[in-house]
Amino acid sequence: MDDGSNTLRVLIATDCHLGYMEKDEVRRFDSFEAFDEICSLAAQKQVDFLLLGGDLFHENKPSRSTLVKTIEILRRHCLGDQPVQFQVVSDQTVNFLNRFGHVNYEDPHFNVGLPVFTIHGNHDDPAGVDNLSAIDILSACNLVNYFGKMDLGSSGVGQITLYPILIRKGTTTVALYGLGNIRDERLNRMFQTPHAVQWIRPQDQDGCSVSDWFNILVLHQNRIKTNPKNAINEHFLPRFLDFIVWGHEHECLVDPQEVPGMGFHITQPGSSVATSLIDGEAKPKHVLLLEIKGSQYRPTKIPLKSVRPFEYADVVLKDEPDIDPNDQASVIEHLDTVVRNLIEKSKKTAVSKSELKLPLVRIKVDYSGFTTINPQRFGQKYVGKVANPQDILIFSKAAKKRQTLGEKIDDSERLRPEELNQQNIEALVAESNLKMEILPVNDLDIALHDFVNKDDKMAFYSCLKYNLEETRNKLNTETDKLKIEEEELILKVGECMQA
Amino acid sequence: MDDGSNTLRVLIATDCHLGYMEKDEVRRFDSFEAFDEICSLAAQKQVDFLLLGGDLFHENKPSRSTLVKTIEILRRHCLGDQPVQFQVVSDQTVNFLNRFGHVNYEDPHFNVGLPVFTIHGNHDDPAGVDNLSAIDILSACNLVNYFGKMDLGSSGVGQITLYPILIRKGTTTVALYGLGNIRDERLNRMFQTPHAVQWIRPQDQDGCSVSDWFNILVLHQNRIKTNPKNAINEHFLPRFLDFIVWGHEHECLVDPQEVPGMGFHITQPGSSVATSLIDGEAKPKHVLLLEIKGSQYRPTKIPLKSVRPFEYADVVLKDEPDIDPNDQASVIEHLDTVVRNLIEKSKKTAVSKSELKLPLVRIKVDYSGFTTINPQRFGQKYVGKVANPQDILIFSKAAKKRQTLGEKIDDSERLRPEELNQQNIEALVAESNLKMEILPVNDLDIALHDFVNKDDKMAFYSCLKYNLEETRNKLNTETDKLKIEEEELILKVGECMQA
Numbered sequence: 001m002d003d004g005s006n007t008l009r010v011l012i013a014t015d016c017h018l019g020y021m022e023k024d025e026v027r028r029f030d031s032f033e034a035f036d037e038i039c040s041l042a043a044q045k046q047v048d049f050l051l052l053g054g055d056l057f058h059e060n061k062p063s064r065s066t067l068v069k070t071i072e073i074l075r076r077h078c079l080g081d082q083p084v085q086f087q088v089v090s091d092q093t094v095n096f097l098n099r100f101g102h103v104n105y106e107d108p109h110f111n112v113g114l115p116v117f118t119i120h121g122n123h124d125d126p127a128g129v130d131n132l133s134a135i136d137i138l139s140a141c142n143l144v145n146y147f148g149k150m151d152l153g154s155s156g157v158g159q160i161t162l163y164p165i166l167i168r169k170g171t172t173t174v175a176l177y178g179l180g181n182i183r184d185e186r187l188n189r190m191f192q193t194p195h196a197v198q199w200i201r202p203q204d205q206d207g208c209s210v211s212d213w214f215n216i217l218v219l220h221q222n223r224i225k226t227n228p229k230n231a232i233n234e235h236f237l238p239r240f241l242d243f244i245v246w247g248h249e250h251e252c253l254v255d256p257q258e259v260p261g262m263g264f265h266i267t268q269p270g271s272s273v274a275t276s277l278i279d280g281e282a283k284p285k286h287v288l289l290l291e292i293k294g295s296q297y298r299p300t301k302i303p304l305k306s307v308r309p310f311e312y313a314d315v316v317l318k319d320e321p322d323i324d325p326n327d328q329a330s331v332i333e334h335l336d337t338v339v340r341n342l343i344e345k346s347k348k349t350a351v352s353k354s355e356l357k358l359p360l361v362r363i364k365v366d367y368s369g370f371t372t373i374n375p376q377r378f379g380q381k382y383v384g385k386v387a388n389p390q391d392i393l394i395f396s397k398a399a400k401k402r403q404t405l406g407e408k409i410d411d412s413e414r415l416r417p418e419e420l421n422q423q424n425i426e427a428l429v430a431e432s433n434l435k436m437e438i439l440p441v442n443d444l445d446i447a448l449h450d451f452v453n454k455d456d457k458m459a460f461y462s463c464l465k466y467n468l469e470e471t472r473n474k475l476n477t478e479t480d481k482l483k484i485e486e487e488e489l490i491l492k493v494g495e496c497m498q499a
Numbered sequence: 500m501d502d503g504s505n506t507l508r509v510l511i512a513t514d515c516h517l518g519y520m521e522k523d524e525v526r527r528f529d530s531f532e533a534f535d536e537i538c539s540l541a542a543q544k545q546v547d548f549l550l551l552g553g554d555l556f557h558e559n560k561p562s563r564s565t566l567v568k569t570i571e572i573l574r575r576h577c578l579g580d581q582p583v584q585f586q587v588v589s590d591q592t593v594n595f596l597n598r599f600g601h602v603n604y605e606d607p608h609f610n611v612g613l614p615v616f617t618i619h620g621n622h623d624d625p626a627g628v629d630n631l632s633a634i635d636i637l638s639a640c641n642l643v644n645y646f647g648k649m650d651l652g653s654s655g656v657g658q659i660t661l662y663p664i665l666i667r668k669g670t671t672t673v674a675l676y677g678l679g680n681i682r683d684e685r686l687n688r689m690f691q692t693p694h695a696v697q698w699i700r701p702q703d704q705d706g707c708s709v710s711d712w713f714n715i716l717v718l719h720q721n722r723i724k725t726n727p728k729n730a731i732n733e734h735f736l737p738r739f740l741d742f743i744v745w746g747h748e749h750e751c752l753v754d755p756q757e758v759p760g761m762g763f764h765i766t767q768p769g770s771s772v773a774t775s776l777i778d779g780e781a782k783p784k785h786v787l788l789l790e791i792k793g794s795q796y797r798p799t800k801i802p803l804k805s806v807r808p809f810e811y812a813d814v815v816l817k818d819e820p821d822i823d824p825n826d827q828a829s830v831i832e833h834l835d836t837v838v839r840n841l842i843e844k845s846k847k848t849a850v851s852k853s854e855l856k857l858p859l860v861r862i863k864v865d866y867s868g869f870t871t872i873n874p875q876r877f878g879q880k881y882v883g884k885v886a887n888p889q890d891i892l893i894f895s896k897a898a899k900k901r902q903t904l905g906e907k908i909d910d911s912e913r914l915r916p917e918e919l920n921q922q923n924i925e926a927l928v929a930e931s932n933l934k935m936e937i938l939p940v941n942d943l944d945i946a947l948h949d950f951v952n953k954d955d956k957m958a959f960y961s962c963l964k965y966n967l968e969e970t971r972n973k974l975n976t977e978t979d980k981l982k983i984e985e986e987e988l989i990l991k992v993g994e995c996m997q998a
Contacts (some may be wrong), residue, residue, distance in 0.1 A: 079608035
């Protein structure tokens with residue numbers, strides 16, 4: 001008979017984006033309500049701990065209001081009398097890089113009943129002279145165990161070492177590796193550089209050999225491989241891993257998927273709040289209950305009930321028989337019907353208290369052969385009926401058409417503001433047909449984001465310095481480590497670019 | 500024999516300005532070291548609690564680094580096994596307006612050994628839609644007891660009610676009133692409006708009559724009465740008070756001073772870090788140990804040893820016989836001698852570890868009849884010798900000279916940037932000889948400050964709205980509560996201004 005004393009129970013969630021839309025009248029509490037539900041589920045399912053995959057906060061510098069709400073939720077759920085029934089047997093000062101250097105439930109001055117382990121994401125990554133994340137504030141308060149923070153060092157190439165948190169519950173032993181977000185391009189390069197990423201394996205100890213450990217990795221990176229340099233390939237990861245928690249991707253693909261030939265499964269829980277109104281975010285949101293016993297595990301997905309309903313539809317205007325291209329009223333009439341149907345659908349699928357919430361509604365309208373209509377004006381009649389009246393409609397043209405060479409693009413198309421805002425540098429570079437050989441567009445994008453959102457005055461300088469060093473290193477390798485002078489180097493760079 | 504069980508021991512400090520100069524290479528840790536010393540003293544003197552008078556934080560939105568350091572200090576000193584030997588017998592949900600609504604040491608999930616009670620100051624006052632102070636973050640973490648936060652209401656005049664924290668230790672009973680900073684002009688008006696400030700007295704209970712309570716008030720307002728509208732007059736305060744802790748004023752006047760005819764004493768502990776290099780801040784910094792037994796108390800001042808030495812001198816160039824007005828070198832030579840003497844003096848008076856710290860040195864130079872020299876250039880030779888090489892010298896002209904009517908002021912004098920920066924609106928209004936009758940200059944100053952430093956987009960609107968309402972109320976009273984129409988009102992305002 002199994003009394004559960006050898007089974008480690010973990011609730012897994014990610015991308016809670018606390019503080020998202022905190023100034024929106026309708027949606028301001030969405031992120032907090034979902035996180036509150038996640039913490040309640042952890043208590044209800046009597047898990048040993050809650051594991052989060054990054055982007056707990058939406059903003060790098062969360063507002064006072066967000067910090068206070070977050071601390072309140074954690075304090076209400078994580079402190080309590082329920083006994084913690086597992087041990088951390090690794091060197092805690094290596095795992096937890098705060099001033100106190102121990103797992104939070106071992107602090108004698110706090111009564112922690114539900115430990116939370118989290119890495120940082122790209123939204124709440126460490127910054128500033130002290131390299132502090134907003135999560136460090138929660139860690140200083142002893143409300144979370146922040147791990148997976150790497151010292152990227154000052155070397156040109158960069159090297160990271162992953163020390164697992166070693167967890168023991170009865171006969172079950174788990175090595176939990178955390179890798180907080182690193183710029184995808186940088187991590188990508190590291191994974192392709194020999195010895196740049198070091199995985200520390202548990203030592204044989206207490207009659208427990210290295211093969212007895214169940215190995216989990218939690219990371220927060222791009223997974224979709226549209227641009228391989230800008231994402232992490234699953235095949236980069238070591239085969240000794242058993243289970244991977246993939247944060248950052250907001251689409252809920254919570255059922256563990258096997259990666260053929262690698263011997264591990266990946267769960268992608270997805271965000272607990274929709275931060276972009278795309279198809280992937282419209283799927284029902286879940287978290288994962290993972291029960292581990294020895295080398296066996298059982299995943300159980302649990303739907304989140306507090307999440308605001310979100311209905312998504314694609315409409316191709318020219319395929320709709322009831323629309324007359326010369327009559328804008330017929331376009332609006334058709335789209336109104338779609339919106340009404342989506343609102344009805346959201347009411348039918350709604351469960352429990354979430355049915356009280358106004359739904360998010362998004363229609364992606366392929367308007368090829370038509371002119372656009374004003375989305376704000378269109379949405380006015382849905383105030384009080386949907387949560388996002390101002391941006392129900394988003395207009396696009398069929399991808400194929402755009403790729404046609406030589407096609408004349410009229411100015412109205414160029415000036416759709418939403419897309420320009422969202423991929424500023426990339427769009428500008430593409431439009432001007434620039435070749436960016438030394439400074440990758442993505443790095444510039446990140447530098448711009450850090451400069452604006454994180455007050456990182458050195459963002460562009462760092463970007464420049466890093467990429468110049470990278471180029472220099474590459475050239476050094478290519479010239480067979482010949483010592484070359486600065487001026488020669490510039491010439492070499494030129495040659496390199498020609499190649 | 501007194502075993503101390505009836506004596507309440509309180510350590511009193513104020514204006515710690517955590518995070519002040521956090522980006523300065525030399526001074527970045529000063530505010531934290533002083534606060535750490537204060538907390539250590541509280542433990543060493545085995546006080547019942549630490550009482551702070553506001554401006555715990557220097558910035559309204561403290562940086563991550565400041566929040567983490569502050570939480571670390573509080574966590575190290577305030578959590579522990581020493582028993583708390585007093586009780587809070589008032590309605591805690593009224594005293595402590597956070598979600599948890601109780602004094603922090605009564606929370607069963609925290610082991611609080613040193614309770615901290617604090618009000619907010621003008622630097623860390625509540626703001627934003629949720630009316631949250633940075634102190635609310637510490638309160639949510641259960642590390643401090645934040646009190647004295649008033650609901651100013653939406654009424655034109657404003658009314659506040661002070662509910663004391665009722666503290667009992669053995670036979671000693673203390674009513675602790677807190678009044679977090681309110682704009683001086685506003686509070687001033689309230690004090691002069693009948694019934695606008697309500698003081699709730701303890702009820703007779705448990706054989707303890709209202710006269711048995713020792714009444715303490717802690718507030719954070721201007722005390723210096725250069726402009727009476729812009730400061731709080733000690734005589735506004737009710738006579739039932741026994742002891743007042745006055746925050747905000749940075750000069751250390753820690754020895755309790757009696758206010759004749761009022762029956763109470765005032766302690767002004769002063770800041771624990773110098774935030775402006777004026778004479779008042781150069782006095783040795785202290786905190787106060789207050790021991791209360793029944794209606795008797797004993798104040799003991801304790802010097803802070805970690806505070807950076809600060810030496811101040813006034814120099815009047817024309818009174819110095821060794822200076823030749825036609826020889827700038829002799830001016831510099833003289834000032835160099837003064838600086839060297841101040842550095843020497845700081846070394847002699849230094850005690851314990853503070854002697855390792857570079858001193859702050861400030862010379863206020865009356866340069867009447869001379870030209871100024873460049874303070875930055877002058878300070879270069881003192882890098883590594885003083886903490887503030889860039890602003891050792893500050894130039895001024897004798898006050899009397901400036902007031903002479905009709906005297907021609909040359910442009911070089913008008914353009915001294917330091918003073919202009921610090922009193923922008925006031926200086927501009929004065930210079931243009933404007934009469935500001937409805938909008939007080941001070942209110943505009945505060946609105947500008949809030950707009951810039953607190954992102955308060957409504958600052959000017961609120962200032963305008965409030966003052967128009969004030970004027971309207973005043974007019975209503977003056978016209979004997981006659982119902983007058985909007986247009987009439989404008990005429991009345993005009994008349995009023997003429998009077």
